[in-house]
Amino acid sequence: MHIVDGALSNPVLIGGGVIAAAGVAYSLKKLEPEDLPRVGVLSAVFFVVSLIHVPLGFSSVHLILNGLLGIILGWAAFPALVVALLLQAVFFGFGGLTVLGVNAVNIAFPAVMVFFICRWGITAQQQNLAKLVADVLFAIFFILSIWAGVSLYEAYQTEGATWRVSVNSISLALFALVMIYGYILYRRKTLSVAGFWGFLGGSLSIFFTAVMVAISLALSGDEFAKAAEFVIVAHFPVMAVEGILTAATIQLITKVKPELINAVR
């Protein structure tokens, strides 16, 4: 998720830096002083949650939770993520200082997108409309996972039956299973409408982030084009995990402290 130093070309680095600075400036202009403690706490959450590693194979996975940040903070996700990413780069060597802008845009921009897509669904008064749109988004997700399955199948054809390809198809199948399970929970009213929107927000933000990481890799050179497609397919399992976590958090917040979601604009 964090692109490392040296993987990107200079125009991409500069462009990312400029967009990130613009995002931070815009959000600071909108931000009220009394919202800042909340931004700081969620920034710290992002900083720490990336340390929760799950070792797998010769790699590992960590949580990102930019969907949750986006839903609660909106535009304020930009300063929160820039600060947290800067400290991650300094303390842990995640990413790097030159790629800070690109990483911030890759993670914060999807958060803001999710804010505009999902905030409406979580706070909607017209439950029926929110349900309908949730159904449509679910269908889109399903089509996406089918696309990922097809591209995996193509990788299978060209690369042969490597272990990596087969494990990725297992993770894709599990993702589809979790999606269907979340949908059933929502249909049976265990998951509220807001919770299901949270689920969609959590997974959508990871999907957008994966797409943006892939785009920034692909913009930097042809040699990464293949890696870029792999990044998207590889992120499907994280989408499921983050979806579940965001759904649980949002459902709890809407029950216990709904004003938290309505506070920052």
Add this chain to the structure above:
Amino acid sequence: MLCGKLRFAACMLASFLLLGLYSNAWAHKVISAAYPDGNLIEGEIGFSNGDMAKNLLVEVFDPEDNKLGETTTDEEGFFVFTATKKVDHIFRANLSAGHIATLTVTADELPDNLEGGGVAETSSSQEAVSSEEDAAVPSNLSDTNAQLVVINQVALEQLVSKTSKEVRSLRKELAQYKEERRMQDILGGIGYILGIFGIASFLLGRFKTTKGA
């Protein structure tokens, strides 16, 4: 009812974490190191979180991009390559998803007496002979003393090989120690974040109230 569902959800999550999430897109730093020892080059490749690259293909090139050979890492991310030419060795391994490990062992780190090195071998053996002469001639030593020098050189080489092995394990430990994330780093990071937002809140508050007033 709800409990059962939650348990099922937890099981799903756990099975994901165990089975599904094999992918290398979000490992952070690639750590790699190569240490020459005689004409053997030993190296290791892994990620900063301590996971090593298992059974990974490592290709070896010379500076002109001619392939010298290839090797694979073992279960602990170690690889061994036998150098046959006294040239710069460039090791490349693709860990996928934009992670590429590149290691360089320069020619002067390799011993002069490499076998099977074609031109490099003859020139290096000449060098070896001339260096022996250099050692013997200027001080005008007798034959026995010259022999002693040769024996001392052999002992010295053994000593160097032994020491480099010891240093190698130390370097490895040092690299691991550097990558380790300690509690004070995490707490310090959180402290910095809260401090930055505290100052920002103070400044923003002053700015916005003075503007409003």
